[in-house]
Amino acid sequence: MDEKKKGTDIDNSERMDEEEYEPTKDAFMADMNDIEEEIASEAYDLVAHALNLVNSGYYDDAIELFYQAIGLYTQINKNEEVNALKEKLEEIKELKTSHVERDVKVENEIPEGHKIDEIEPISESPEEELISDADFEEIEIEDIDKGEKEEEVEEKIVEGKIQSFIESQKKEQEVSEKAYNYMGKAKDLVEANNFDEGIELYQKALELFKGLNWSHEIGELQKLIIRIKQQKEDFLNRLANEREAREKEREAKEKVEEELEWKAELKQNLEETKKGERLKSLEMQKFEEEQFEREIAKLVDKAERLAREYEISRKKALREGKLLESNPYPKIIEIYEDVRKQLLQKGWKQQASIYRNQVQIYQEKLQKDKKLREIEAKKAARQKEIDEMYK
Known part of the structure; x- marks a missing residue:
């Protein structure tokens, strides 16, 4: 096999x-x-x-x-x-x-004739000659x-x-x-x-x-x-x-092609030497933009983490009937305002509009949170009055 x-x-x-x-x-x-x-x-x-x-x-x-x-x-x-x-x-x-x-x-x-020889009886004594014709016919049949x-x-x-x-x-x-x-x-x-x-x-x-x-x-x-x-x-x-x-032919052909490519690359490099500074500037600009994007991403992650943690703790406090902690919305709004300003300074207007919307969203959440806190405060005060009445 x-x-x-x-x-x-x-x-x-x-x-x-x-x-x-x-x-x-x-x-x-x-x-x-x-x-x-x-x-x-x-x-x-x-x-x-x-x-x-x-x-x-x-x-x-x-x-x-x-x-x-x-x-x-x-x-x-x-x-x-x-x-x-x-x-x-x-x-x-x-x-x-x-x-x-x-x-x-x-x-x-x-x-x-051979059969007859084999079956023909051979007389060996006078007594055998006494066999009758009828007996012989019976034997023959x-x-x-x-x-x-x-x-x-x-x-x-x-x-x-x-x-x-x-x-x-x-x-x-x-x-x-x-x-x-x-x-x-x-x-x-x-x-x-x-x-x-x-x-x-x-x-x-x-x-x-x-x-x-x-x-x-x-x-x-x-x-x-x-x-x-x-x-x-x-x-x-x-x-x-x-x-x-x-294989030998291919290697020889590749060698010629590599030499031609090397010469073409050398010529291109010489021509692009004049553009070297500009390329360096573009690379630096790209590096700075990437660094800027990383810093913006860190700020956004921080704001989202504060909002997420507060939502969890608020729901837990409401279930347990406890007082709400101070909300992070003002801090979150401050972060998004900072992000929006930096984007505008870079000229990235489209990205800046996204965070303008985020600022508005969290301003609304801040107002709702204030009303909720007022309601919870009134409920707590009322409960306290009731408790005082029964003392």
Whole structure:
């Protein structure tokens, strides 16, 4: 699995390299065309040899060679040749089946004269010659019945052998087709430069052929896997060399660009020297503004904190019926007035208007607070009078 992942990573990371450099891709495709021509030639020779074997009656060897040729044509996507060979293969299998059936029947036939010799009694004593004709006829009928039963058994044996052969051929075909399917997918993967995944499928096909004991396919696949591994190594070496060449070219280009940028920057710096004082002044102004904003923010935070703390303590005092503490509103108004004046001095009129509104808000709160305190004072005085009356 690590090799598979590694192969996928290599393929993904370097696919762009391959697409950008057509000479490498053309060279690779040329190598693939040479390989396809070699495979097609080998398949043609196998078919020719297989047909000679059929004419000589060596059906098993011919069938194996046909499967090998189908596998080779499948690798190079010669679908017409594959279909034609499959049709011819079925004809050879039928021819072999009929030939095997005929041979088995001939092998199990017993000459009539030989049967008579086997069942004909041999007189060994004068007493045996006394057997009557009727007794002999009865024995002959029993032997005929026995022969018919033996013939039925022999026919069943023949049928069993034929059925076993057909099932064996069917299973062999299923396994071989599965192996060829692996090989077809593997070829596509290799063409897409997914070498590790392709090799993995070729290995699976190899194991299936080993199970069938197809020595030719085993040898061819072993050689093919070796070629693909070398092909992968060559491909990666080409990519590495091209990447190294591009890296050197890029570094040289960057060096030239850096030199040009340095000269342009130097020229710009010389031109901006005249503006140096102005830039320094602007930077100082920016610093002062930031400092001013921080000081304003501190004042605003202080005012908001005073208002927040007072609101909390006031609510608590009202719940507990206690006297209210002195309110901080005058101090808050003073802070916001100070902030507004400083903003106006800076010319920040829009920001100053915000704090003018804040001053008005807290002036209103101050008036409401005074009225509330008067009410609370009256309530306290009234409560005190009531308390005095009951003493």
